[in-house]
Amino acid sequence: RQEQSPLTIYFHNL
């Protein structure tokens, strides 16, 4: 089963 990862795992909030 695959889960969609959100972008915020990879990029941090400025």
Added chain:
Amino acid sequence: MLELRLVQGSLLKKVLESVKDLVNDANFDCSATGFSLQAMDSSHVALVALLLRSEGFEHYRCDRNLSMGMNLNNMAKMLKCAGNDDIVTIKADDGGDTVTFMFESPTQDKIADFEMKLMDIDSEHLGIPEAEFQAIVRMPSAEFARICKDLSSIGDTVVISVTKEGVKFSTRGDIGTANIVCRQNTTVDKPEDATVIEMQEPVSLTFALRYMNSFTKATPLSNQVTISLSSELPVVVEYKVAEMGYIRFYLAPKLEE
């Protein structure tokens, strides 16, 4: 005071058509560097980054950095009213609550201005680190769009795998499976028909086709698309905007649970 004159106004029309379905509202940022936008889709899975460098405008006046919140659907509606050959000028006053789009026909016999209300948007700005990619694929944008469209009639996700054999796009659905392999091809008459694969190491990632198909709405902007891949990093799908900048789409991969 902001005044940006873009002779090739159709570029702005195409940019809006390519982002308006992905992002509802976004802040356009204007600085000495250029006219830019960074926005995520509502589910925080995809991000669009646009840069139109100031040098690409015939006239570029931006007295101080300005952030203008716009509804992209409404902006697209207004830009649709510009002719494909029209010169587009974007005007705004510092601290004002409207933006004006002026359209001039190439022969100057028709001049239109459309004023749009700005909105306050609380947007998150993400820091995107410079990354080394395991594989970078450059291919005809129409070919990539065709592949995404074809595969989405079979399955919901695409596995993009780069090996020394080429780049493989695969999907799986209820009715069966599909695999499309594109090999490097640089022996073409026109450079825009080339497929170039730069691979540091093999990489295989899974993405939602719904988003990929949305990104391909930028196809009219450029004959070529660049797809940059690294394990467990968002893919970057980039279309150059003439000589003046780019539109980049980032999409987080699907991970095994």
